[in-house]
Structure formats: C-alpha cells, structure tokens
Amino acid sequence: MRMKHSLWLVSTAMAFVAQPAFAQAETAGTAETPDNTIVVTGYRASLEQARDVKRNATIIQDSIVASDIAAFPDLNLAEALQRLPGVAINREAGEGRRVSLRGLGPDFTRVQLNGMEVLGNVDSPQDSRGQNSRDRAFDFNIFAAELFNRVDVQKSYSAEQTEGGLAGTVGLYTARPFDYDGTKFVVSAQGGTNTLTEDFQPRLTGLVSRNWGDFGILVSAAYSHRKTREEGVDTYRWRLNEPYDPADGSGGSYGSDISNLTQDEQDAINAGGLRFPRGNRYSVWDSKQDRFGLTASIQWNPADAVHLTLDGLYGQFKADRFETHLASRASFGSTWLGGGTTHAGVTYPNSTINAIEWNDQNEVTYLDVSGGNTASETRIQNTKNTFKQVVFNGDADLTSRLKLTVLGGIERSSYDMPLSDKFYTEAFGDVVSDYRGGTYSLVNSFGWDTGDPANYHAHEIDMSANYQDTAFDNVKGKLDYEVSSGDTLSIGGEWRRFKNSGYSQTADNVLRSSFQDGSVSDDISGYATSYTGFSGQDWVVADYGKALSQLGVSRQAQLSDPQNVFAVEERTAAGFVQYSWDHDLGSIPFRGNIGARYYSTDITSTGIANVGSLSVDGHYDGILPAANFIFELNPDLLLRAAAARNINRPSLGAMAVNGSVSEENGEYSVSVGNPQLRPYKSTDLDLSLEYYFGKVGSMAAAVFYKTLDGFITTRTDNDVPYSATGLPTDLLPGLTADTPVQTFSHPVNLGKTDLYGIELSTQTDFTFLPAPFDRFGTALNFTYVDSNFDYSTIYSGGADTRLEGLSKYNGNATLYYQDTKFDMRVSANYRSGYVYSAAPITSGGGQDQDLSGYAPTIYLDMSAHYKLTDNVQITLDAINLTNQHEKQYSDSTKRLYVNTRSGTTLMGGVRFEF
Template sequence: MRRTLFLSIALALQVTATAAAAEPARVASEAIASQPLDAALNALSRQTGLQFVYNAQSAGNPRTPGVPAGLSADAALSRLLAGTGLRYRYLNATTVTIEAQDSASPAPTSSALAPAGIAVTANAPQPADVAAPSGGAGAQNLETIQVTGSYSRSLEQAVDIKRATVGFSDSIVATDVADFPEQNLAEALQRVPGVTIERSKGLGTKVNVRGLPSEYTHVSINDLATASGSGGRDVEFDMFASEIIQQVTVQKSPTAADEEGGIAGSVKISTARPFDYSERKLVFSAEGAHNSISEEVDPRFAFLAADTWGDWGALVSYSQSKRTNRTDSTSGINFRPSSRFLTASGTRGTQAQSVLLRDAGVNITNRNDSDQTNRVVFQDKVGDRVYLNEQDKWGATGSLQYKPSSTFSLTFDAMVGGYDSTEDEYDAAAYSASSRSTFDTIHEYDADTLSQYGMLVLRDVSYTATQHEMLSKERINKTDYGQYSMALDWKGDSWYVDALVGYSGAEKTSDYSNLKHVAYAPSRTRWTGDSGETIPSSAPGSIDMYNASDKYLFEAYETTLEKVKDDKYAAQVNVTRLLDLAFLPALHTVKFGARYTDRSKERQYGEAKITGPTAGSAAWVNTRTLADSPLQSISDIVPGGSYSHKRLDWEQVSNEYARGAFRYDGFYTPFDPGQFYQVDEKVMSFYAMTDFAFDIGSVPFTINAGARYVDTKVDSFGFHPIQRPDGSTGYTDTPVSKDGSYDDLLPSFNMTAELSPGLLLRAAASKVMMRPALTDVAYKRTASWSSYRFTDGNPELKPTYAKQWEVGVEKYLDNGALFAASYFRKNIDGVVINSLTGMVEDVAVYNANGSLNGIYDFDVYQPVNAKGSYEVDGIELVAQMPLGMFTPWLEGFGINANYTMLDSSLAGESDLGIKTPMPGLSEKTWNFTAYYENERFDARVSYNHKDEYVESIGYNLYPIYRDAYGQMDVSIGYRITDNIKISLKGINLTNEITSGYTMDPSFPTMYEASGRRISLGLRADF
C-alpha cells in the first residue's frame, strides 16, 4: 500500500494497515520488485507481519534490488539492504529496526498504522516493549502518515498486488468495490482489465475474462472452488453481494499450485479476516435505488464488525438488498428453416412449395432436401414481453482466527447467503411457424443480404394459421449458498506449510408456471427496424392479436419444478522449502502439494399440466376463453405504465390471480423419476514447482516453473432413454450408470525480469483445462417437441484444453501510475458443442388437448468435444495514471483505462458451413474510468464496452449475435466527517438497450430495455 509522507523523520510499516493490503500474503507468494526502500519494506511487511522502523533522515531512501518470492524475512532483508550501508536488527519478535551499519542504537519507532480513513499523527505513543531511542529523537518527532480509503488509494493497492504476484494478474480491493455503483459482484468485477460481464434484464450475471465464454473462467472463494446452482460450472455471480467481498484477483497465467487455472483465467475472491485490521473495525452502509422503468425504490444495507483480543480475533459481515426491475423486450425473432412447412404432409407442404415459387421465384425440387430448405428462412415468431423481476438477496461472512504469532495462524471462514427471485413475464406472441400453418403470401423477400451463403430471407409474409398466444409466466427461484473452510498457515525458518479443508454447496429450487391461451388465425409477420411485428392480414378471419381476448382459448396451465443440489468437499496441503544451496544459488524455493475434491450434482425435475378444475379434468381446454378470466392491462399489472418499446398496451391475466384460481386444492408438481440424474466427480491432483532468482548482468530475473498432475473419475447415473418395441420412447426402470475418467499433466512457467527500475518484462506459458459442465455429462434426455429434437447427456465428454503463452511489459512509477501491454495466444482444443449424433424414428407428438399432432422423426443431439481447435490471440493494454503527475493543477484527477482486443480462428460450427467466431467470444472490450477526489469530495465516471459476439447458433445453422453494448456509470461522494460519507450513484445513465440479430443487423432478434438506476447512500466507518 502506498502512503504519502510529510517531513520524513521516521517511518513505521505494518501488515495490518488494511485488509486489502494484507490479503495478497495469503493468496500468493509475493515477489518484491526493485523500488524505493520504504515501498519494499511495506511489501515485505505485508508478507511477514513484521513492523519495520528506521530513521529516514540518516538512512535515506535508496532504491533496493528485486527480491524473489518465497524468501524468509531474514533472507529478503539481506537482499534488500545489500550495498546500501544499512543493516537490520530485531527489537522484539515483531519489530525490526533498519539503521546504518555503524549505529549503536535502534531508530525511533511509531505506532502501527491505522485502518484506511484514519491519519496517524506525529504524537503517536511509543510501544511499551520497544526501547526508547538514544540521541533524544523521541516519538514526538514522528512524521504524519496520511492513509485514506480513497479510490486512487485502492488503485495503488491493486497495482502493488499486480506487481508482486507471480504471472499476469489484475485486482480490485474493497474500496473499489464499495465506492462504485454496482448491483452485485459481477458488476464490480467489470472494472478489472480484460473482464466484461453478461447482462440479463439489466443485471450483470456472469463474468467473461478476455472476451471468452463465462464457463472458461475458474472461480474460487478463499481458495475453495465455488459450487453453483446453475447446473454448469460457471458461477451465478448475481447471488453474491459485493459488500461481503474484500479483494478479487483475476489471475490470467496460472502456476502449478493453482487448482486448474481456467482457460480464460481464475477469479480469486477473498473475504476479510479479523487480523487484517490493526484495531476494532465497524462499517455500516445503507442506500435506496430507483429504477426508471418500474419507478420502484429498492433498499440495501450492509455492515462489517471486526475485533481482536490477544491471540484471537473475530469478524462478521452482512448485507441485504431488494431489487425490483422492469424490462420491456421483444424476443424470439429468429430464423426458421422453410423445412418447417415444406416437409409437412398434405397440402401444407405443397402449398408452401408453390407459394415460394409463385412469390419469390424459388423452385424447391425436393422438399426433403435440407440443403435447399435450410437456406430459405422465415421469421420464427414475434414476441412482445414485459418482465417484472423482484429479488431478495442476503449474504454474510464470518471469520474466527487464532494467531499467536506472525508465523502461525488457524482460521475458520464461513460464507452463507440466500437469493430469492420472483419473475413475472407477460408475453403476447405470434408463432409464424405454427404446426397448423403454412405460407399464404410472400410480400417481401431478400435474396441479397445473405447471398454469400446461398440464403434467401422472407422478410414480410402472411401465414394461413398463425399461433397467437397470451402467456402469463411466473418463475420463482430460491438459491441457498454456503461455504465453510478451515485454513492453517505456519512459517518456520526454512519451511512453510499451509493447509485447507472446506465445503462449498448450493441448492436451487425453481418453480415455473405458464398460463397459456391460444388463438389460431391468419396474420402477417414482418421485420421492423429494431424488432418485428405481427399485424392482421387480408385473409378472412384475421385478428388484431392484442385486442381479441374472446378469440383466445385456454390450452393449459403448465407447471415445472426443478431442484438442483451441488456439493463440493475439498482438502489440500502445500509445503514450501526455502533453499540456500552453494552449488545452485539461483534455486530459492521448492513447493509441492496435493489436493482432493469430491463433487456431486443432483437434479430432480417434474412437470404437470392443469386442464380443468380437478385432477384429470380437461373441462377448460378449448372451452374457456381468455375473456372468461378477470383481465388487467399491462400498465396496471406491472408498475411503470405501458409497454415502452412500441407504446402498446394489452390485457392479460395476472400471475397473482392465475396461481390462486387455476391451482386446485391439493395440486403439486411431482418429480419425474425419469428426469433424475446425479453426477459424482472425484479429483486427485499433485503438483511441484520451483522459484529461481538470479541476475544476468544488471537485470534481476525470477522464474516460477512447475507441473500439476490431475486424475479425474466421473460416475454419472440416471434413467437411460430407450425406444420401446411399439415405437414410443421412455426410460429404463432402474437407474443406469456409466463411469468416465481422464488424467493429464499441466505444466506452467512464469518469468519476470526487471529491465530497469520499475520496468518489468513478464512472460508466461502453460497448459490449462476446463472441465465439461456436469449437466452435459449426465445421463438424461430432454425433449423439444416443437423442434422435433431430443438432447442427451454424454458421460464420455473430456475437458476443454488450452495451450497458451503471453509476454508483456509493465512500467511502474513511484506516484502509483502504471502502463502495461501484453500479447497472448491460446490454442483451445476439445471445445464442447452440441452435435447431431442419431435419430429416433416415428415419434408421436400430441397437442395439449391430447389429440395427435403427427408422427415425426426426432434428431438426437449430444454435447461432444469438437474436432480441431480454436486459435485465439490478443493484446491487452492498461493505463492508470494520476494526472497530477503532469501538472499541479490536475492534482486529484486521474484515469484508469484498459483495452483488450482478440482475434480468433473461425470454427465453422454451423451445419451450413458458415464460419463464425467462438460462441461467447467478444473481439473488443474496454473500460475507461475518469476520477477526481480530494479529502472531502470524490467523483468518477466509468464506461464499459463489450463488442458484439455470437450468442448461439440457431438450429445449429444460423449464428445469432448479441450486439455491442456500452454502459456509463457515475459515482459522486462527499465525506461529511472523517467517518461518515454520502454518495450518489447512477447505473446505465444513458439508458442503453440490449439487442441482437441473426447473421445481419437487418434481421434483429431482440430489443431489451431495463432502464437506469439512481441510488443515494450513506456509509459510516469507525
């Protein structure tokens, strides 16, 4: 941590200055780069817990040589002071004096530094166990040490961590998290260089590192890999409150000691511990936030309390928030291949063939030839939706720490939380691809835009029997999260040992219902400038879909219930041996260790349909109309008025009424035994690595090299899908299991060379992996009846691997400025994609009323490891500079900016041979923050941008893109007193829209508005 010094007489440095400064010592073994002596002692203090005292007037502040990671305190001090004419002396077990070699007495000392936000004055008392200095230089002559919890200070702390960490990394600390406007941990992380987030309905949900998909990022909390209720390995960050987090480091080049490394990187989250603070600590914050669309005000508060007594310390933190957010969105406007109609039996198929020839000049010679029919596409549907999302979120951490000395600690950490979400969706949709419909008239077609792929797009079409739907959907999700760990840290003269045992678990229950009313009628659907629309056609019987409640017939009240349980147990031990070998002086450290994890994910699922007032009754089907239920306009059901996108207002049944009226007494959604699956995964890993430090000429080098061996065994069991002799499909009577296994050796290499004072050259190379999602390896089959497709799990999936390397330069200035540039390349093998692996013939498909829809052949898709590889390379640029370095009148102003640009080989995943980037990969991302602050006032504006990327590939044929998105956030704060601060924050001030398209922007797929949020908050720090 960097400090401002005034009239330097004496300096005291202590690890417990702030939690953010202390954290790196327990996350990674730090190297101390060449820098002024006071900064080097500060870094060593953070690692060892020692307090250093020296007379700055007589000793000066010489620049010290770099110190490699892993040295003992004595060895590090010897290297730091070599050639300076200074020596060190222990005054007691925790205090070391730095003095001239001919000095006969210790230098003056000072009290420990106070936490951020408190200034240590010149008259600080002298510790009782330190002898008073001779020569009359008493404690009253101590310098003032200015320590504030400012944003610039947090940036400097993050720079210190980046400089000291082995390999390429970036960090944010508690001040940065607390002072920026954000709704959860994901949104706090978007400030880190190379990090962007995925948004859903105005909320950051998942984290992307360097533009790569979120599932390529490995996440751990307090060094324990995090369980997730999502069904995959990607972590749902929206369930974590940012207030309970103390520090986050994104490590982009792993060491052998890291659990896996992650293809994109590893997000290492740390919570606070009591001995991170030098004295009792109490923090409280509260705020209210207003959403511009819902017009609701949401409360949020948090507190932290920490104290130590003797060898013991305890800390608790808690946060709770509510969020009510409304989103207006169009959706579902995707391509549908004309095979939907052309392969239909009877007149539906032949009429579609003749209309294409008549109105578009397209001659389909074989209606079953997919190469022809897949290249003529139409609009799947148009949906106008209003979402109202209400969230209750709470999180708490606790830490009990026993630390009798700076060389031993035993810590129990706990992190628990709950995330409850209720989402109401009101949907007016028109399915052009109705099972009863076909082409009537093609009003406009486009043979030019996608001609390079031989594709023709029907832009404006009338259909014979569009399926119009009024859908009232309700999703109730409840996630409970818990993580507990016990950590031991011991440091001897030449041996370090740390060990961890822990548990991480998440349980998520999802209760879904959909009240569905349907009206079949002719209509006309077409693309508009930013979405699509459905209007009446000229055919008899056509309707205005928004104002025809008496035409909509009840089809079903559908319910599903899903419960996912994810448990992970882990144990690890790391042993470090410090070496001083005469025959190999460059070898400083050998480190080795082992880790065992046991993870289990279990899923239960069931669905049921209500079609009448009692169980088994179908009295309401095709007899009850939408008008038979009490209707409310959208502007009355949800707060915020009419549908903002098209200024539409239509009437539907509220979910509150539907749940009470349609669920008869005794109704429940039973779990379906055939949908159960469980995956057990056991991993044993061993690693060994070394640290070297040597000079080539005047350039000091440090090298970290090692390898990790990983052995994985997977047992997946569930109810295997079968085909019965009568042609129907089902499941085995008893669970069927299948084992899988894989092992590999993952080498890593990291090097740092200090070319000149403050100028570092870094290089790294490694092999890393990401395991397949547990849902992908599970034995199960899911059906998409409208798409005529089965999707099966694949227990034989292997991980996705990457061979990667990176080289970069970093320039550190004494005023906290940083300039960095790096080039990286990743060769990614075994990417998991969904692929056609079989077919089930003659599957009966039924309508909701029980009538036979038809007999179809169902394609079977499975996740598989794709052949070939992706090559991804990119550059990352970072600039952090206080502008006062240029001119005094810019004192307090500063800039923090980063830019990441990627280039990837094209994969050709589409069955049409359309070359696309890796799904989820964004080629350009950048963040820019400008700030100003003084003792009382601070202000900052931040803009985060993520370029367009392929979100998915529709029907495995047509790439669907998410448009580029940029968001501006602002924070203004004023410190009323030294302990109390008020803040005004704004999220998405420019009211940006989330949008997407299929293959070309003229074919939009979605237009989603979630509004801006303004919050007013108060923070007290004692």
C-alpha cells in the same frame, strides 16, 4: 421523458455534492492522521493498492482492492471485474452476471472463494440465454459486492494452483478481522430506483470487526431488494417455408389465403425458401429480487509463526418473476401463416395474407395479415439460490526454513425453481408486422382490441419445476522449504470432490384438449385482466393462481414424477512440485517459479434413462508443467514471461448419462451423455511488459497465445456394437455386447484451434495539470483477441466463425476526480459483438440459424462520494446511464432474435464508519 428526468437528477446531485468539494479541495486523495502520516484514501487508494498487488505477484494477474471497509468500487462484482483488461461480462436485467476472460466464455473461467474452488449458479429467465443450463460458469450476481475486499484475476498458471480454468482464475476474498486495526463498525444504507420499474430499492450493508491482540472476529452482512424489468421485442428465430405440396396442402402458405397477392408473390411463397419471423413478439420480463449475504471470519495467531483463519459465507438470492408476451402462434413454427382451428365448437379459418415484402436475403420484413392466430402468454416463476461455504486456512513455520500451509473447506449450493408455469390464451385478429425499421426493429399494429379479455379464450397450461444441487469438498496442503536465501522448493497435494445433481418435473398441454372440445370452459373473464406495462401496447394476462382455482387444477397432481434425473461426481487427487527463486541474473533482478502438477480424476455419472437407472464411470489424468519468469529491467520496469499447460473440465450436461435406449422393428437407438469425455486442453504462452511510475501510475502491454484442443460435440455413429455405448446390457431385454446399434448419439471430443491477443492498460493521476485539474486521473485499458473455429467440423451446418463468447475488442475508460472531501468517477465499457451459441438449429424446412450472438454494447456508469465528516459519507451511484439495449441476433446474417432494455438504476445513500 423518464430518462431525461433521471439524467437531470444525476447531474443536479453531482453539482450539489461537487460544489463544496471543489471549494475545499486539498491535496488530491489524501488524509492526514494524528501522527502526520499521509494516507491515500478513496478510489485512488483502490488503484494504488491494486497496482502493488499486480507488481508483486509472481504470476500475471490484475486485482481490485476495496479502498475502505465494506466499500468495494462497484455495487456488482462482475461490473467491477469488467474494468480490468481482458475481462468482459454479460448482463441479466441490467446487472452483471457472468465473466468472460481473454476471449473464452464463462465456462472457461475458474472461481475461487477464500482459496477454495466454488460454483454458484443463478439462471436467466430468458430461454435465449440458456435458462436452467447445467454448466461450470459462476454467476457473480448471487453476492453483494460489499461482502468482498479484494478480487484477483489470475491470467497465467503455476504448478501450485489448482488445475482448470483455461481462461484464468478469479479469486474472491472476503474481509477478515486482521485486515483492520482494533474495533471497526460500518453501516451503509442506500435507496434508489430504476427508470423502468420506478420502485424503491433498498440496499443495506453492515460490518463489525474486533481484534484482541492475536485473536479477532469479523461479521458482515448485506441485503438488497429490487425490482427489475427487461422489455422489448423478439422472435423465436426465423424459419424457411417449405415448397407447397398439393398432395396434403402442406408448405407454401400453410393454408393461408394468398389470393390477394400478386401472382409473383404467390409463386414465391409456394416455391418455398422465404424466411418468416416466428413469434413476432412483444415481451416483458419482471422480477422482484431479494439478495442476502452473511460472512463471518475468525483469525487466531496462537504463536508468532502460526496463523489460523476460519471463514464462512452464506448467500441467498430469491426471485419472483412475472413474464408476459403477445405473439403470433399459428402454423409453421408460430408464424402468422395458417393457424386455423376449431375450438369449443367455433371454427376459426386460416389467416389471409393481404400484403408481403421481403429483402435480398429472402427475409420477410413486412406482413399484413387478417385473422392472425395470436397468443398471450403469462409466465410465473419462483427461484431460490442458496450458497454456503466454510473454509479453514492455516500456516505454520515448522522450522526456520520449513513452512506448512493447509486448507480445508466445504461448499453446498442449490438452485430451486419449484414454479415455472405458463398460461396461454388465444385470439384471432388483424395485424401488421413490420421489420423495415432496422435489424433489431419490430413494430406490430393490431386491428383489434388486444386488451379486452372478451376477445380471447383459454388455450393451454404448461407446468415445470427444476432442482439442482452442487457440492464441493476440498483439502490441500503444501510444504515450502527454503533451500537457500531466495530459493524455495514447494511440494503439495490436493483432494477434491465435486458433485452436481438434479431433476425436473413437467406437465405440458394441461387442459388443452378439454378447452378445445369444450368440456372445460375456455371463458377467461373470471381471471384475466388487461396488462398495460408495455409502452404503446396492452394485452391480456392471466391471474395464474386465480385461474388454477377456478379451473380446479392441482399442480401437484399434474406434475410428473422426477425426470431428467442426473448426478455427476468428480473425485480428483493432485500433487505438485515447484521451485521458486528471487536472485539477480547478472545485474538484473530475476524471480519466478517452475514446476509441474499431476492430476487424476475419477468420474461417476448416474441418471435415469427411459427404461431405468444407470451408472457409468470415467477417468482421466495428466501432467501440467508451468513456468513464470519476472525480469526487473530497472526498478520501475518489469518484463514477465509465462508458459504452461492447463485443462478445462467438460460441461456437466455433456457428462450426464440420463438419456434413452430404444428399439423399434429390431433396430436399436441410443442417445446418452458421456462421462468418459476428456477435458479441454491448452498450451499457454504469455509475455508482459509493465512500467510503474508515481503513486498510482502504471502502463502495461501483454501478448498471449493459447492452443485449445478437445472441443465437445454430439456425434451420431451408425451400425456399432452395443458394447461401444459403454452402457449395461440389462436396459432392454435381449441386449448383448454384440447387438448392432443403428444410431448411437453421444458427446465426443473433437477439434482444436488457436487463440491469441494483446492487452494494453494504463492508469495515472493528472498531477501535471494546474489545480483543481491535478486532482483528476484516468484508468484505461483495451483488449484485442481473436480465434476462429470451423464449427462445421463438429456440427452439421455449423459456421466458420469466432469462438463462442469471444469479443474481438473490449475496452474500459474511467475518468476520476478526488480530493479530501469528494471523489467521483465515470466509467464507459465497450464490448464488441460475439457468438453466444455456435450450435445450429434445424427444422423441417431447413436450418433456422447456424449460430446466435450479441451485438456490441457500451455501458456508462457513475459513482460519487462526499465526505461530510471523518465518519460519515454520502454516496451516489448510477448504472447504465444511457439505457443500453441488449441485442441478440439469429444466424450469421444477424437477423433479429431479441432486443431488450432494462433502464437506468440510480442509488443514493449514506455510510457511517466508526
């Protein structure tokens, strides 16, 4: 009902703003200035400017350009990027978060901000999406899109570019004063809601820019507040039961009474090999988010041939999260099996299985249980992400033929999660779990009042905190020497320091034994309430602050000393030489560049192992050749070819040396990260044909091929000398370089594969149609990419499947309308299913899954603007109009893992420009 109401609001609002627009329509997307110059405006202007950037680039790239001041085409950077060919995104709470480029996951896309490499991490509240993971993926939801006026996606590589990013580089650019004439003042205010949260979501943006001849200052700011919700069903994967062992009663039904079942059903359960869903969970993830961003830019041209720019950006993203679940939590990995216990003097028997069904894959799809052990989980999280960057850019013509360009910058970012605690309550009752409605369906029917606190008792508290910091320091410069007209020789150098560090604190099973033996009251009536936020089912949640107060628990006293302490520092020196030209090859204009880049990286990884601190060094270097060729076959037809070598640095978690060294009965075991990992390496070949027509029209077809080498896996070596671990011998008494180590687990580089694909794109106005249809236009793109890898070569039990993060098919279709008053566009984005993690997960009964992944999605978004005056504009945006679900699957057989929805977001507002 809420969804129908929202769609009605959108259609009504669009009809309201469109009616006068069609009536007053003039030449599509143009405005006339006092000197009679025709200026293209709106979304069409964004397409035209982006097309010109693409056409003039020496490398293969696509761009997004803001059509006006503080008027980026989308509210979210990642969602804007997904409109480009070859780009796919993943989402968090309905909002774009990370970018995958040409089939490679977010870890393989390098991000630059105002010319300097950066890393900004938020996180996911869901464990299935890698909460607290240490990686090199940039989270684009940390910033408001209005702070930026251009984004480039660079898909081929040149020697002058910083090495890294096998998939490509995303370049973000904030606004600068010389982008605009004179004085500019812009204020935008929006308000909206979401169909699940039904709250008010303000969004404010402001920009002030002033130029005084050769000097200018610009300041912009953006703030938004919103409440998000993801709700749905999930499992903790599925688990094979082990055969029944009469010696200790393990396996089979794990103590559940199965006497009501047929003999064949009992025999099948006792034989093992049935796969039971774990968790059987109803879930809600709520978050209150505050996002603030501030940019400042100073430009000064002290002489005609000298240009100086200082850019600063500050971003803060805060989230207060509330998460709750109603789930099974009995024996055998939180299934409905077993679960009997004695708690506070009361004995609860194991569950009774009344009925069971399974499918051809031996997956249990229906289970009727009496006395099932049920848990309600309340989780509270507070997170804060801070990002700071200052970058200086300058260039000067030293002579008529020699130009110097320099950059210096620093970035500091932090991720703080001081509170991430869970409170569990426990209950026992009848339940039916039914998965027969489809792959991503779960219906639980409870035979007791799940919303009555009297039916529960306190079970345990888990506490944790997590902190991470990132630092980038960067200095680079180059000299461009004009050898002759159209020929330039460039040489340059770069120094970078990157450091990622952090630690965690934990306290698990707090008060569990005290609740169980009755020494602390398990009565929750003083701090528990009924939660009614999940459609069709209520359950009990804890007021966490009140619970700690009544129980007399101090978090500070419970949390451990810092653990999992790590710091990874990379220091890189690089240099390049590149030759560029712009000539005719016969009668064909021919431009391009060819060059090579040398890099040398030193690594220091420090951490605290189980017996103390340690520090390990690493080093790698190499040469990366690159070439880009552009043939202008005719004034409107370009043929591009590119070839290069590139690298991608190892994951941060794999290089962190915090691990363990242990000895038992004279046998030694070592588990540690590996700062001596080599980077991933690739050889890239690209070919692109581009045709340009009209004011905004273009058609392009590109093919690409990559060889990828150096995949990272954790390998266990047996019976090696201690010297092979690379660790100091003072970690345990008696260790020497020759001491035999029975098991040595560490990440290594192993495995290679090929990746190939094709990109097709077109954009055009419908000027060939009669009015008013000639004011319509479209932008379409489609990407096919494929690459298989046999993960069993690096993981025991791994699958032969597509690369992690690779969607075989991606596409975007945008239909737009624009006249002098009104513009509107509707965009649909398709992403086919993909593997999220190819690392198998095993348990005592066997393998839970060989991989996990996401099902295909189609997101439908809309944006519209109506110009009341030259200075005032009304805006309307709708995101995820169809309330697309995010569906995660477990294993190659695609069993239900998570199925959530996040609702439709509607935003309306007004924009003033002077």
